[in-house]
Amino acid sequence: MQIHRRGLMLVLSSPSGAGKSTISRALLEREPALVMSVSVTTRPRRPGEVDGKDYIFVSVAEYEDMVRDNALLEHARVFDNFYGTPRERVERELRAGKDVLFDVDWQGTQQLSEKTREDLVSIFILPPSHDELAVRLRKRAQDPEEVIARRMAKAADEMSHWAEYDYIVVNDVIEDSVSSVRAILVAERLKRRRQVGLSEFVQELCRV
């Protein structure tokens, strides 16, 4: 009897400027069993974007059907466009033992955790210091002060939800943070409840 495992859903959230994108990229490169979640969106496809890879492009009517059919694990409106995570594809990956990476904010994480508590592993990435965050939010030298202030307010709003996450990683040295997140992945895969077939495996071990 072989033990196999059910995949997990890995959520990384952070304020803008905390290094989440760099960590996500490194993870996807180094973890062959980890795949990025692909969202549906009603916004028009941009040049270079591939349908089914960058996004699944749908009409507003199709999107509304999915919401009504409970076919989205989380969804949100951003300005005039709608975005969502299709449940079926995620479920298929998890059953195949793949882990799925999500890049969602605290609101998306809340929705995901309501629908998928057992499969979800959530990590909040924090910047190492206030000064470092300010530097990273000041992307261009000529950014006006009120733009910086708005970015800081948005970051503060996101950070105010840190306590809703399972793990907290303070991103000081990027390589250390990548190692930390990978260790979380390795450990979570070893959780008893993610390993399928253990009962039969132990039974076989115990036979006389």
Place this chain on the structure above:
Amino acid sequence: MQIHRRGLMLVLSSPSGAGKSTISRALLEREPALVMSVSVTTRPRRPGEVDGKDYIFVSVAEYEDMVRDNALLEHARVFDNFYGTPRERVERELRAGKDVLFDVDWQGTQQLSEKTREDLVSIFILPPSHDELAVRLRKRAQDPEEVIARRMAKAADEMSHWAEYDYIVVNDVIEDSVSSVRAILVAERLKRRRQVGLSEFVQELCRV
């Protein structure tokens, strides 16, 4: 505001012959923040044993006082001797941010988990196959069959409690198992609830 962390209690349990001792030794060598729990015992000190290092040697009266004062996190009788884990030393290590390693069976784990649920991380080590377990239990070529059978029955009894543990590690290649347990340690240290001072740290990040 510096973040520091409260240590955790790491329990490794396994049937005899699954490689637990080798894994424990490797862990203690490579993890400077991990210390072995020292038990009290009423059995006489053997030549070469150091009081306070191998065991804390106590009289039966002292032991009974500790049980009555709820000063032991777990305790057990083995033949005519008593053994137990003194609570105070463990609590001191955890507060200092040290992790404490326990080598206890399923009964000790149950007692520990009743008293220390939040601090406890429990890992069950399984042998890779029935054949491999049989080989490891057959320590000497001249062991009589009934001795082997008794060892196997004891191993089966221990293994029947696998589902009471947080993590399951199948010990096939020892180096992989050591890496797995170390990843669990790293991940558990990053759990939100083990990090002390996060609230103040985030407050400082969010100041305008």
